[in-house]
Structures are given as C-alpha cells and as structure tokens.
Amino acid sequence: MSKRTVLMICGSVRDGSMNAAVLRTAAELLPEGVRGVVYEGLVTLPHFNPDLDHEPLPPPVVALRRAIADADAMLFSTPEYAGAMPGALKNLLEWTVGGAETSGKRTGWLNPSTGPTRAAGTYTSLGIVLRYTDAAIVDAACADVPVTRALIGPDGRITDEATRTTIEQAVRALVE
DSSP states (O other): OOOEEEEEEESOOSTTOHHHHHHHHHHHTSOTTEEEEEOOOGGGSOOOOGGGSSSSOOHHHHHHHHHHHHOSEEEEEOOOBTTBOOHHHHHHHHHHHTSSTTTTOEEEEEEOOOSTTTTHHHHHHHHHHHHHTTOEEEEEEEEEOOOOGGGBOTTSSBOOHHHHHHHHHHHHHHHO
C-alpha cells in the first residue's frame, strides 16, 4: 500500500524562507504512513494567461496539476507582500482554476507571520481562491504559528517545541 501524500506549497521564492522552514518542519511531523512532497516549481511557472489554459498545457503547468492530482492533501505556507498574497503564489493558484485537481482536496495552511497584521490579507485571499476552486479547507489544519529566525535551527527546521506541537496538530487534522 502506498503512502498518503501531502503536497506542500511555499508561497515564498526566497532562500532561507521562514515559510519553507515551517513546511520542512511539517513534513517531519507528519504521521506514519504520510509523506510530504514539497512543490519545487513555483519559479518556473509561466505567467498565467487564459489563452494558454488548454491542451497542450505548458509543461510546468502539467507538472503542477499532476502534483496536485497525485496528492491526498495540500498544505500552504506563504508570506504577505504589500498587504496581499505574493504574485508567484497567486500565479500558481490561477493555473489551478482551469483544472479540477483541487476540487475536494483537503487543504490547510500554516501562517508563520509575526507582523502586526499577521498576514491577514494573504490568508483571506488564499482562502477565497481555494474555496473558488472547490478545495476542502480543513479549519483545524489552518494555524497561526508565529516564527522568528531565532526559532529556526541550522537544519532549517523549527526548534521551538510549542511551535512544533501546533504544527503537528495542524498536519494531523489535515490527514486524519
């Protein structure tokens, strides 16, 4: 029997991103029998163009949609830029509108923001788009996990036990 899979999508393209650290930690804390697969194609996706959203799709879009279709669940973590979702993540989500891969897909997110608005604009927008594509948002898998650089160890994972517990509870809710 194959393992269940959680597709982990980071909305940051920055090296050393706290969002990537949160997802690495989440992958480590998944229950036995569940594996995390990090989506690596964010920077290679072409700019969304409805005129290209038909067969044959651009190869990076085919890979994205296949990764979503092959996953049992999706987990996002993204920063907020200028009060909204980063353009690269919005672009990825726009490529999902024309497919049915997200429909019914269990979905959650981990928000590491420590900013004054707690990235509220980003996660509101993310929820709107995911609901539009009929993703099944699991409320208990959507968690605020404030992370500072001091909480990230040399291996790029979160070291703080309370934060790790919150992440573990969210990923368990996503896959159970």
